[in-house]
Amino acid sequence: xxxxxxxxxxxxxxxxxxxxxxxxxxxxxxxxxxxxxxxxxxxxxxxxxxxxxxxxxxxxxxxxxxxxxxxxxxxxxxxxxxxxxxxxxxxxxxxxxxxxxxxxxxxxxxxxxxxxxxxxxxxxxxxxxxxxxxxxxx
Amino acid sequence: xxxxxxxxxxxxxxxxxxxxxxxxxxxxxxxxxxxxxxxxxxxxxxxxxxxxxxxxxxxxxxxxxxxxxxxxxxxxxxxxxxxxxxxxxxxxxxxxxxxxxxxxxxxxxxxxxxxxxxxxxxxxxxxxxxxx
Numbered sequence: 001x002x003x004x005x006x007x008x009x010x011x012x013x014x015x016x017x018x019x020x021x022x023x024x025x026x027x028x029x030x031x032x033x034x035x036x037x038x039x040x041x042x043x044x045x046x047x048x049x050x051x052x053x054x055x056x057x058x059x060x061x062x063x064x065x066x067x068x069x070x071x072x073x074x075x076x077x078x079x080x081x082x083x084x085x086x087x088x089x090x091x092x093x094x095x096x097x098x099x100x101x102x103x104x105x106x107x108x109x110x111x112x113x114x115x116x117x118x119x120x121x122x123x124x125x126x127x128x129x130x131x132x133x134x135x136x137x138x
Numbered sequence: 139x140x141x142x143x144x145x146x147x148x149x150x151x152x153x154x155x156x157x158x159x160x161x162x163x164x165x166x167x168x169x170x171x172x173x174x175x176x177x178x179x180x181x182x183x184x185x186x187x188x189x190x191x192x193x194x195x196x197x198x199x200x201x202x203x204x205x206x207x208x209x210x211x212x213x214x215x216x217x218x219x220x221x222x223x224x225x226x227x228x229x230x231x232x233x234x235x236x237x238x239x240x241x242x243x244x245x246x247x248x249x250x251x252x253x254x255x256x257x258x259x260x261x262x263x264x265x266x267x268x269x270x
Contacts, residue, residue: 039228039231042224042228043228045221046224046225053259057262057263057266061267063194064186064190064191064193064194065191067187067194068187068188071187071188080184087173087177088177091173091174091177094170094174095170095171095174098167098170098171123177123178123181126181126184126185127181127184127185129185129188130181130184130187130188131184131188133188134184134187134188
């Protein structure tokens with residue numbers, strides 16, 4: 001080993017430089033796939049925003065029976081399902097970025113990321129279940 | 139693990155002169171966090187609609203109350219602002235709008251547009267009878 005000890009690499013360790021180990025992976029150790037999905041879901045929600053606002057407007061002032069009838073119709077259910085799927089994914093990635101930026105304790109960071117996943121999936125599944133239930137009319 | 143090397147760190151926020159784009163970057167993140175929490179309200183509303191009249195009347199009682207209406211109004215603004223601010227980020231992602239006047243204009247656009255859209259949505263909502 002011709003490694004200069006002052007550079008911090010102990011004898012017998014990998015030949016890879018610190019830069020080489022982190023290059024192309026970033027703080028999340030998972031590359032740029034989250035960055036790209038954040039953009040896809042963001043564009044999807046932007047496109048869905050007007051239909052979603054129209055749907056919410058249609059429901060204003062109605063009772064449960066009226067709301068259930070509107071929410072159960074096929075195009076409305078599909079628009080809401082797409083919106084829920086995109087927002088759950090988008091917010092999961094967004095919150096993970098916030099956690100990675102501010103929580104420096106490794107264990108606490110992993111627990112927070114795990115809870116973030118649980119929350120996002122739970123919200124998405126609960127909302128999806130509600131829409132499917134309304135669509136099936138039971 | 140190699141021994142920790144004490145490298146110089148970039149200074150934290152407080153040493154920089156505040157700029158509009160910097161403040162709005164923080165607002166983008168803050169509205170994102172607010173929307174994250176707000177999805178609970180959306181999920182509650184959908185589950186209530188699927189559950190029955192009693193559950194749905196609880197949601198309506200909440201959204202009809204002063205505090206509930208303020209939260210939904212805040213949620214509307216967070217959503218509109220985050221969307222426009224996000225579109226601003228898409229413009230930057232595509233490589234446009236980096237000149238000083240352009241990024242200022244985009245940022246003002248997101249700030250003012252978010253407020254205008256929020257007020258517009260609520261005016262329409264009240265006009266079609268959502269205020270009842």
